[in-house]
Amino acid sequence: MIEAHQLTKRYGEKTAVDRLDFTVRPGTVTGFLGPNGAGKSTTMRMIVGLDAPSSGSVTVNGRRYAEHAAPLQEVGALLEAKSIHPGRSAFDHLMAQAYTHGIPRRRVEEVIEMTGLQAVAKKRAGAFSLGMGQRLGIAAALLGDPSTVMLDEPVNGLDPEGVLWIRNLLSGLAAEGRTVFVSSHLMSEIALVAEHLIIVGRGRLLADTTVKDLVSQAGGDTVKVVSADPARLREVLAGPGVDISGRAGSEELEVTGMPARAIGTAAGKAGITLFELTPRTVSLEEAFMELTQDAVEYHGSFATAGSAA
Numbered sequence: 001m002i003e004a005h006q007l008t009k010r011y012g013e014k015t016a017v018d019r020l021d022f023t024v025r026p027g028t029v030t031g032f033l034g035p036n037g038a039g040k041s042t043t044m045r046m047i048v049g050l051d052a053p054s055s056g057s058v059t060v061n062g063r064r065y066a067e068h069a070a071p072l073q074e075v076g077a078l079l080e081a082k083s084i085h086p087g088r089s090a091f092d093h094l095m096a097q098a099y100t101h102g103i104p105r106r107r108v109e110e111v112i113e114m115t116g117l118q119a120v121a122k123k124r125a126g127a128f129s130l131g132m133g134q135r136l137g138i139a140a141a142l143l144g145d146p147s148t149v150m151l152d153e154p155v156n157g158l159d160p161e162g163v164l165w166i167r168n169l170l171s172g173l174a175a176e177g178r179t180v181f182v183s184s185h186l187m188s189e190i191a192l193v194a195e196h197l198i199i200v201g202r203g204r205l206l207a208d209t210t211v212k213d214l215v216s217q218a219g220g221d222t223v224k225v226v227s228a229d230p231a232r233l234r235e236v237l238a239g240p241g242v243d244i245s246g247r248a249g250s251e252e253l254e255v256t257g258m259p260a261r262a263i264g265t266a267a268g269k270a271g272i273t274l275f276e277l278t279p280r281t282v283s284l285e286e287a288f289m290e291l292t293q294d295a296v297e298y299h300g301s302f303a304t305a306g307s308a309a
Ligand SMILES: Nc1ncnc2c1ncn2[C@@H]1O[C@H](COP(=O)(O)OP(=O)(O)OP(=O)(O)O)[C@@H](O)[C@H]1O
Pocket: 011, 014, 015, 016, 034, 035, 036, 037, 038, 039, 040, 041, 042, 043, 184, 185
């Protein structure tokens, strides 16, 4: 369990993390999302004590990271900055860490197997591909068999097989009852693995929600209905929580707050012929963009042909 209370980090004039309050719970994968520069890495660094909060606090399993007697057993982290000696083999790198934390050799062998590094474990880590490097970073994060696992942009630059592997690994860790906290600036990646979402923009909390709720809040439960008698259909469907819109003279209605199946049934009972009944699905990417559009630090811009002088 990770708990942040009014967590704040300032770098001079810049407030990278601004009074964040959130809880990351065990047994599920929580995605940590936000545009570039939103403060995700800074937050994660504070969770593992690599950066000190300017104010507020963050704890793992009820204590600040530095207060744990055996922190590697509490939280395993893969952060963006890697500190792997390029001349050392993956096995030696993990053994060195295990040795300094009183972790047995057996556990090193276990994490090598879990991360599929058996064939390359004795090779120089400096010669590793990006994917292998990520696997090694994850192996190191899992070394202490931690109840909380935190990964910063774990799928960055991975091939589809690597992405699928990470997805299965994270779901498996959550199913074992661990707290799993994963950052990304890509909604599409997180949507496949996370159930819960913490979304930040410019250091502020924008949403603490579920993937399901984010979609429905963004209008994911709208249904397009084309019928022979839209005026009567409006009357038939009207009710509490149901919102109906449509242009005068058009056969098309947009219905929010009623599933397609219920609309079809009601129309059928009233004898109204339907020509089309289409649930509109808002992609998570769209929902995310809508939520974070004001919080993006650097908007891209492009000149249209007409604007060139
Ligand atoms: N050491 C530092 N000194 C000054 N500013 C910093 C420092 N570290 C981060 N920042 C600034 O704080 C803000 C948050 O950065 P952070 O790296 O935490 O964002 P992020 O959400 O992880 O972004 P990304 O998705 O690009 O990795 C940015 O504006 C960044 O420039």
